[in-house]
Amino acid sequence: MFYRESGDFKSNYAADQQTFPIKFDRIGVAIFLVFAFFIVPFIINDYWEKSIIVPVLVWSLAALGLNILTGYCGLVSLGTGGFMAVGAYASYKLTTSFPELNMFLVILFSGGITALVGILFGLPSLRIKGFYLAVATLAAQFFLIWLFNKVPWFYNSSASGMITVPERTIFGIAVTGSNSPPWATYLFCLIFVVVFAVIARNLTRGRLGRSWMAIRDMDIAAEIIGVAPLSAKLSAFAISSFYIGLSGALFFSVYLGAAEPTEAFGIDKSFLVLFMIIIGGLGSIFGSFIGAAFMFLLPVLFKNIMVGGFGWPTDMVQHLIFMLVGALIMFFLIVEPHGLAQLWRVTKEKLRLWPFPH
């Protein structure tokens, strides 16, 4: 009833290669985007912007980045928090050193800087993989955070050791700092997320994405059929770090406003993003989004129910949330190791045949 493929014939290559080959999907995505760009900005309020939508967008970008590395190229990284910190500090240094620089460019350059750092820490991946690589990326996590704590140049020698974002405007409207209207920060993040989700989607469908997946599935065989492991692995690290850097820059400059490395970009953030892509689905763009939304919103929901509804003390609810998150991760791994994205795929298959199951 919903997915009618018959009558949906392709007559040229462009139609054959489009991202959403089924009309129903295309219409759905179009409606969603129109809603996100033209309706939400008018109805968004401070609470929704600060505690729900903007963080979900930022974490989606980070999950997208890690999914490129872990889901598509098969390289497990626990350095996400460290790379986000690189993006955040790069954006801080850029905004304070070049006050005239457009905020869009600041965020993009921060991503670029993070990509370079990512390549550096990605070098060991040429020799090691699996757990070993995960431990190697822990080096990135702890070393980078230590660096940002210890070298005064990074935080402009501020007395507290914290970095605080200055107010910057685009077309006369503040997008960073405390005076920015909710709709402006929302649209600012949304533009980045949509543009880079489209880019990620197309990257993973193209030559580069296919070489990543070949490396992931069996690296030696991939090498034999002519995929260069050096360029494939390092490009995965670079592009993944670019995305994570973007999200770190947005996280700091748009969402947090002020940050301290150990607190904001600790190892728990690395795990959080890893959980997002496991729950969402490894190797799926859509999965990155639902994973990020799920992992971020679930604690918020529990908190609202238990603290707001039952009136339980906050610290106890915090422990309960820990337990629930842990249990959910195990549950998902047992029931559906391929994540929420797989559930959606199954639903789609069912919808195609509905109401005739065979």
Add this chain to the structure above:
Amino acid sequence: MSPVILNTIEVILNGLMTGVMYSLVALGFVLIFKASGIFNYAQGVMALFAALTLVGFQTGQVPFSHLINVIFGTNYHNWSNGINTFLAIVLTMLVMIALAWLVERVVLRHLVNQEQIILFMATIGLAFFMEGLGDLMWGANIKVLDVGLPSGGSFWLEDVTREWASEGSEYYGMYIDVLDVWAAGIAVVLVIALTIFSQYTKTGRALRAVADDHQAALTVGISLRTIWVVVWSIAGFVALVAGIMWGSKSGIQFSLSLIALKALPVLILGGFTSIPGAIIGGLVIGVGEKLFEFGIGPLIGGATENWFAYVLALLFLMFRPQGLFGDKIIERV
């Protein structure tokens, strides 16, 4: 001897003691990894949980008192003034065995034949669950654990070493925590006991058979599930010992679970499948990070202990990916 040399010796000795602590955690990792191919991230949290439970029994806390009080509006905190330490250790061990059984029953049984990375993720989930459970059961405040082990500096050692220093130099003797020496001794006993267990008992032999080859072990009639429960119980026991040691040293708090992360570079150095490797790896990391902090740390701002172990492991991996004592990694297409 000049004070510099003596100071260096003191740093090395303290590094060795810290290394023993890392080895204790790493040992639990190796045991589980060898027997089931599972990389158990929750090992550190198991140590935390064991220590929390031990203190809970020792002081006679009511488990989940916080939750019960909130839901039913009661006011329970303690059911007695606490019980004998030895009894508390035995009870804690029983809890750890029950936990091992539960983990096998609820989680691992359903994850047979999954990829290693999936199992690894599952143990991360387990770590989160146990962290929440431990705090919910016994409260999240920092606790003091005292099982009667002596602690503090040794005056005897201070006096002896002061005499070694050359005349007229300002040297006040070495400081080595007696507790660390005890921990080292207990670790040695533990390793010997584990070796005897795995070499001379029936279960131990079955354990080694499973470690060598799962399928072959199954065909000769060894029950994998029982073995897994046994291995997780032993890992729970090792976690309990590690938890007691770390807990008496620095109090029981959340950061205890972070030592699990420090055990990862230890394993990289020693190799994932080698018990002597875990110990030597721990010692190398312990001495290395203390020496680095002592020698180079002041030049670059200090607190290098946070990352030294990982960077060392990273560099080491470049040259010898299988670790010092690990099995050579052979890949076939």
